[in-house]
Amino acid sequence: MKTWLMALFTALLLISTASVADPEKETVGFAGADYWRAVKDGQEGTTTSRSPEHGVLISVPGQLWFEVKTKWVSPLGAIAIFGSLAMCGLVYWGVGPTKLSQPRTGRKLKRWSRLDRALHWTTAAMFLTLSGSGLAIIYGKYIIKPVVSMGVWENWIWFAKVFHNYVGPLFFLCLLGVLIKWCRHNILSRVDLQWFAKLGGMVGKHKGSHPSAGFSNGGEKMIFWLLIWFGGIVVATGLVLDFPIFGQLRRQMEWASFIHIVGALILICGFIFHIYMGLFQLEGALEGMVTGEVDETWAKEHHDLWYEAVKHQLDDPNGASDKAGSATHRGQ
Numbered sequence: 001m002k003t004w005l006m007a008l009f010t011a012l013l014l015i016s017t018a019s020v021a022d023p024e025k026e027t028v029g030f031a032g033a034d035y036w037r038a039v040k041d042g043q044e045g046t047t048t049s050r051s052p053e054h055g056v057l058i059s060v061p062g063q064l065w066f067e068v069k070t071k072w073v074s075p076l077g078a079i080a081i082f083g084s085l086a087m088c089g090l091v092y093w094g095v096g097p098t099k100l101s102q103p104r105t106g107r108k109l110k111r112w113s114r115l116d117r118a119l120h121w122t123t124a125a126m127f128l129t130l131s132g133s134g135l136a137i138i139y140g141k142y143i144i145k146p147v148v149s150m151g152v153w154e155n156w157i158w159f160a161k162v163f164h165n166y167v168g169p170l171f172f173l174c175l176l177g178v179l180i181k182w183c184r185h186n187i188l189s190r191v192d193l194q195w196f197a198k199l200g201g202m203v204g205k206h207k208g209s210h211p212s213a214g215f216s217n218g219g220e221k222m223i224f225w226l227l228i229w230f231g232g233i234v235v236a237t238g239l240v241l242d243f244p245i246f247g248q249l250r251r252q253m254e255w256a257s258f259i260h261i262v263g264a265l266i267l268i269c270g271f272i273f274h275i276y277m278g279l280f281q282l283e284g285a286l287e288g289m290v291t292g293e294v295d296e297t298w299a300k301e302h303h304d305l306w307y308e309a310v311k312h313q314l315d316d317p318n319g320a321s322d323k324a325g326s327a328t329h330r331g332q
């Protein structure tokens with residue numbers, strides 16, 4: 001057995017020495033300082049690959065992208081995320097949650113259909129997991145790597161990357177669903193300008209003033225269009241990075257990566273406020289997205305124009321759920 005292993009080992013050694021004896025490989029194998037200096041300077045060599053830029057081992061201009069990413073985008077992104085969290089904390093402690101001013105009547109209005117809720121929570125789950133894996137890719141080496149073993153880190157970051165690459169394109173379908181399903185009640189109108197002028201009735205002298213709103217108020221419409229525009233940009237650039245088989249050059253990949261990261265960080269900050277609003281700020285909003293129904297008082301105080309358009313549901317409770325997809329969207 002031992003002799004057999006020795007013979008195999010010797011044969012492998014001979015094969016590898018023979019390949020080093022090849023004159024071209026020998027040059028590479030024993031390339032000296034000048035050779036590596038040229039590689040580092042970004043000089044183009046020769047390769048059997050016909051693809052553009054394949055002869056360049058190290059792309060010197062790429063260093064700029066790397067520095068902008070590590071020295072500017074990552075730290076500023078972290079500041080923006082912690083800043084958004086801190087602002088939510090300040091609003092909570094300084095302004096306090098927006099409670100209903102009148103008691104609930106107990107009468108319910110259908111606001112979100114089953115399909116609406118499935119779409120919302122699927123989009124939310126995908127967004128949050130993509131954000132988590134994306135942030136691990138950017139910041140994991142500073143936050144996670146120092147506190148876990150090398151084995152855990154390797155698996156963690158491998159999973160984050162694979163998950164991000166595969167689930168990212170699926171997020172496109174959610175965005176499309178959101179656009180098709182909710183676009184019609186997110187068209188900006190004059191009422192929204194008044195809503196912004198009164199700061200949504202949440203702060204300062206306007207606190208508790210309940211400015212008029214249709215199905216969605218000005219703030220919700222901003223969040224909706226933020227998701228559509230920035231989500232669209234992040235998905236498009238993500239696809240450019242995910243499928244580098246269409247002849248994309250390094251500069252184009254760097255731009256795609258830069259726009260992808262900046263767009264995603266802006267989205268994450270925007271949705272920190274959305275989640276804060278839904279979970280802690282607006283009494284009664286979350287139950288609408290969980291059960292599909294909202295209390296009459298909530299509808300009257302937060303979306304008075306919508307309430308006027310659909311209050312007839314209260315006299316006809318049996319027909320209410322059927323109208324979730326049509327009547328709910330009146331009073332835009």
Ligand code: HEM
Nearest residue numbers: 123124127128182186216224271275278279285286288289
């Ligand atoms: C724990 C996380 C979240 C909570 C608690 C939450 C809560 C809510 C609530 C309560 C509403 C309904 C507001 C109303 O009835 O007027 C809503 C609407 C909405 N949410 Fe979320 N949300 C969360 C995460 C997300 C995420 C991550 C996204 C997308 C990336 C998202 C996208 C939307 C959109 C687009 C709407 C508005 C639909 C429309 O145009 O009217 N949500 N959310």
